[in-house]
Amino acid sequence: MSAIRKIIQRQLFQKDDERIQAIVNVSKLDGKKKKNQTLLCLAVTIEHPIAVRLYFVKGEKDDTFKKKDRFNLREVREIDGINPKKPSPEFHITIGDRQYVILAGSAEEKDDFIRELYKLSCQYLPVQMPDFCNFSLPQLEAEASIIPIELPEHDIAMQSDYQPVSQKEDADFRKLIEKANLTIGDAHLFAEMLTEQLQSLDGANINSMMDSENSVNQLLSSIDAALSGVESVEKELDRCDDILAFVRNSIELIEEKDSLSVVERKNKQRLNDEVITFVKSLEAVTDAHIETLKQANFSNPESVQRCADAARAVAHFWHGRFSKPMLQMKAYQDRNDELAAVDVFVDRLMSHLSALFSNLNDLSLDHEWHELCIPKQSQRFRALSPLSDLINWLKTNRPKACSLVLQKYIDSTNLLYKRLFDNFFETLINKVPKAVGTEKKSKTSDSANTSIRSDNQSFLSTSSEIDTEVLPQLIETVLAELSAVIDAEQKFVVRFFHINSELLAQFDTTSTGSGDSSSLGGRSMEKHMNEQVRHVMGNLFDSLNIHLDSFCRAICRHNPSNVLLLFVIMSKKVLLPQDPSSYFSITFGSLVVLIKRQFDAFIQMECTQYSEVRIAKKTRIGILPSIARFASFVRRAENIFENAERRTDLEKAYFNLCRAVCDGIQKAAANPYSKSPSSVVKFENYHELYLTLSELKIACLDQQRKDAKALKEEHIDAYVKEFMGRPLKEIQTFFDNVNNFIEMRGIRPEEISYQQQFSRIELKKVISQHPGKEVKKGLEQLYKKIEKNLVANSSLLQVVWRDMQEQFIKQIAEYNKLILTCYPGSKIELEVSTDNVLQFFSEIAQQH
Numbered sequence: 057m058s059a060i061r062k063i064i065q066r067q068l069f070q071k072d073d074e075r076i077q078a079i080v081n082v083s084k085l086d087g088k089k090k091k092n093q094t095l096l097c098l099a100v101t102i103e104h105p106i107a108v109r110l111y112f113v114k115g116e117k118d119d120t121f122k123k124k125d126r127f128n129l130r131e132v133r134e135i136d137g138i139n140p141k142k143p144s145p146e147f148h149i150t151i152g153d154r155q156y157v158i159l160a161g162s163a164e165e166k167d168d169f170i171r172e173l174y175k176l177s178c179q180y181l182p183v184q185m186p187d188f189c190n191f192s193l194p195q196l197e198a199e200a201s202i203i204p205i206e207l208p209e210h211d212i213a214m215q216s217d218y219q220p221v222s223q224k225e226d227a228d229f230r231k232l233i234e235k236a237n238l239t240i241g242d243a244h245l246f247a248e249m250l251t252e253q254l255q256s257l258d259g260a261n262i263n264s265m266m267d268s269e270n271s272v273n274q275l276l277s278s279i280d281a282a283l284s285g286v287e288s289v290e291k292e293l294d295r296c297d298d299i300l301a302f303v304r305n306s307i308e309l310i311e312e313k314d315s316l317s318v319v320e321r322k323n324k325q326r327l328n329d330e331v332i333t334f335v336k337s338l339e340a341v342t343d344a345h346i347e348t349l350k351q352a353n354f355s356n357p358e359s360v361q362r363c364a365d366a367a368r369a370v371a372h373f374w375h376g377r378f379s380k381p382m383l384q385m386k387a388y389q390d391r392n393d394e395l396a397a398v399d400v401f402v403d404r405l406m407s408h409l410s411a412l413f414s415n416l417n418d419l420s421l422d423h424e425w426h427e428l429c430i431p432k433q434s435q436r437f438r439a440l441s442p443l444s445d446l447i448n449w450l451k452t453n454r455p456k457a458c459s460l461v462l463q464k465y466i467d468s469t470n471l472l473y474k475r476l477f478d479n480f481f482e483t484l485i486n487k488v489p490k491a492v493g494t495e496k497k498s499k500t501s502d503s504a505n506t507s508i509r510s511d512n513q514s515f516l517s518t519s520s521e522i523d524t525e526v527l528p529q530l531i532e533t534v535l536a537e538l539s540a541v542i543d544a545e546q547k548f549v550v551r552f553f554h555i556n557s558e559l560l561a562q563f564d565t566t567s568t569g570s571g572d573s574s575s576l577g578g579r580s581m582e583k584h585m586n587e588q589v590r591h592v593m594g595n596l597f598d599s600l601n602i603h604l605d606s607f608c609r610a611i612c613r614h615n616p617s618n619v620l621l622l623f624v625i626m627s628k629k630v631l632l633p634q635d636p637s638s639y640f641s642i643t644f645g646s647l648v649v650l651i652k653r654q655f656d657a658f659i660q661m662e663c664t665q666y667s668e669v670r671i672a673k674k675t676r677i678g679i680l681p682s683i684a685r686f687a688s689f690v691r692r693a694e695n696i697f698e699n700a701e702r703r704t705d706l707e708k709a710y711f712n713l714c715r716a717v718c719d720g721i722q723k724a725a726a727n728p729y730s731k732s733p734s735s736v737v738k739f740e741n742y743h744e745l746y747l748t749l750s751e752l753k754i755a756c757l758d759q760q761r762k763d764a765k766a767l768k769e770e771h772i773d774a775y776v777k778e779f780m781g782r783p784l785k786e787i788q789t790f791f792d793n794v795n796n797f798i799e800m801r802g803i804r805p806e807e808i809s810y811q812q813q814f815s816r817i818e819l820k821k822v823i824s825q826h827p828g829k830e831v832k833k834g835l836e837q838l839y840k841k842i843e844k845n846l847v848a849n850s851s852l853l854q855v856v857w858r859d860m861q862e863q864f865i866k867q868i869a870e871y872n873k874l875i876l877t878c879y880p881g882s883k884i885e886l887e888v889s890t891d892n893v894l895q896f897f898s899e900i901a902q903q904h
Contacts, residue, residue, distance in 0.1 A: 078172035081161035137191035349401040364445035417472040481603040593639035627702040663716035707756040735775035742768040861897040
């Protein structure tokens with residue numbers, strides 16, 4: 057408890073020049089157990105005038121304490137110890153009109169606290185002393201009314217009974233020892249000498265005291281007189297203390313009365329301000345204002361302005377900050393009853409606005425404009441603008457009615473724009489065939505000659521020069537007209553319906569209250585504004601996306617490749633700066649998305665046509681038309697994308713189309729109705745694709761060009777191995793058996809001739825079956841077969857024939873090597889040498 061007492065003294069009482077006299081730990085207060093530690097402290101001020109106070113101190117987090125309640129000692133009426141015969145930690149203390157039931161930590165704490173409280177009551181409040189019941193009161197001795205001041209801990213440590221020997225005492229003691237002239241062993245003689253001297257001094261003192269008896273009597277008389285003076289002074293001091301106590305109580309009463317007078321003056325000022333505000337609000341709405349609202353003429357601008365002024369006065373009255381008692385006053389209730397006319401005014405205003413919206417929309421439809429223009433709505437905006445202030449009043453005071461007006465405006469204006477867009481886009485779509493249809497008519501001749509020509513013409517018709525001139529003009533017309541109409545409508549809607557007014561007011565209030573208008577708050581408000589405006593504008597122009605989609609489809613339907621030109625035009629415009637707060641940016645984004653979808657659909661359609669190959673039964677497949685069509689597409693696309701900055705989507709389309717061409721080649725090669733060998737179909741078409749890509753020189757397709765070349769060479773090798781087969785069949789079979797016998801039996805190659813089935817005689821028989829004439833005849837048949845399989849006048853014929861020659865020579869060399877290894881010194885050779893083979897291949901090539 058002493059540690060807690062020091063902490064509380066340092067944290068709470070030392071700064072207020074108070075000192076804790078007693079402290080008790082409160083376990084329960086009024087029968088309720090406290091969650092946080094609660095202490096009852098008895099404190100005394102250090103400086104005069106002395107004041108004794110009681111504090112309830114509550115423990116907080118982190119070992120901190122806080123003063124909760126404070127009472128002066130004169131407010132204490134009674135202290136009840138409950139049972140003086142039986143030790144108990146419970147006691148009652150009555151302060152003012154309330155009795156506190158306190159359960160102390162222990163009975164000793166309670167007794168010490170009440171004892172200290174009794175002492176201070178006797179000392180500083182002897183007249184108005186509280187009643188102490190059921191407690192053994194201590195017997196107090198007369199004490200001086202001086203309050204000791206606590207010393208710091210380092211000063212208390214210096215107070216001690218120890219007194220060190222001074223230098224003079226030390227010197228006198230040494231002189232005494234020198235005078236006696238004794239050693240340490242004669243200490244008892246030194247003691248006897250000191251005893252004799254002490255006795256002689258005592259006798260001298262007694263004689264001196266007896267001689268000074270008269271002086272002593274005089275001294276005692278003086279002391280008695282001094283004591284009498286002290287008693288008189290104490291009495292005077294007690295009288296002064298009583299006077300000071302009376303003065304102190306009087307001053308405290310005066311202070312209380314002064315604080316009450318201050319409260320009274322504040323209350324009067326607040327009441328005066330409340331009444332003035334109330335009266336001003338009542339006077340803000342006059343009978344003339346009410347009559348103006350009743351006789352409102354919304355067709356007259358001056359009457360509309362007077363109605364707006366009257367409506368603002370009514371709003372000022374409604375939004376006045378009145379206390380609840382003021383709302384019960386008869387003047388306020390009477391004025392409220394008179395304002396029932398406002399409901400009729402609101403109904404008339406809504407009816408007028410509904411009729412006005414409908415009439416103005418009909419007038420807008422009756423005006424004649426250029427066929428490629430959307431009628432401007434400036435006249436309709438001017439007719440509605442005078443009612444803007446009344447709309448703002450409705451928004452603030454009748455939000456439901458304002459929402460209904462906004463919805464009626466959206467419904468009627470939506471129908472207006474739907475009709476205007478129908479006429480505009482119908483005219484615009486009718487202009488499209490005139491731009492792209494002329495060129496199509498010149499492309500219809502000879503469309504069914506071959507599959508290549510028919511496929512190419514369907515795409516080559518996209519090279520119309522009229523498209524590149526007219527389509528950009530049509531797109532510019534659409535964007536310019538939509539931008540003007542949408543921006544004008546957005547500005548009018550925001551201004552007329554005050555869409556952002558409450559957000560601005562809320563933002564200003566938040567900024568003023570917080571003292572910080574951060575950029576984060578500004579961005580949040582701007583985002584919320586844009587969302588509200590986009591919601592309204594989206595409902596007004598909900599049919600616009602349908603018309604834009606129909607426009608894009610119409611352009612692509614008349615000429616699918618027009619989507620490339622549209623994509624380039626919109627890609628350039630995407631890079632231009634756009635106003636994010638304008639709804640037109642959303643419309644523009646929707647158009648970009650629609651064109652991108654048409655572009656993707658067109659590329660997907662091309663990929664499907666490239667990969668799907670239709671072949672009649674028992675026909676030879678030559679070069680697929682999809683390769684020429686792909687080349688035409690790339691040339692057309694490169695012309696269109698010549699100055700375009702965004703080529704990522706085009707390069708991706710190139711990759712997909714090239715892959716589709718390869719898929720078509722694989723499907724054609726695997727077609728069961730084809731009479732052409734699979735390898736021939738593959739290497740011929742891959743060779744054509746390689747030549748096409750080399751001619752086009754597209755950087756992003758360089759890897760595909762290399763892949764096409766590799767695939768061509770791979771399938772040429774496969775074709776050579778497949779059709780070359782075994783030109784010297786019996787010799788190949790013989791040496792295959794030799795190799796198998798060597799591997800399985802473990803016989804050395806030079807010993808194989810000793811086996812009967814592999815003897816030199818058998819080898820000569822096998823070689824004699826393949827004379828030069830037979831070999832040349834077989835090669836001639838092979839050349840004719842290759843020539844039949846390949847496309848007429850194919851540049852690959854000589855390439856394939858050369859690969860056949862290399863493969864045949866390689867087999868001849870392999871057979872000669874086996875003969876030298878297995879039959880050394882036999883001088884057996886094939887009847888056909890390498891030079892013969894080269895001569896045969898050369899002659900056959902020259903003949904054809």
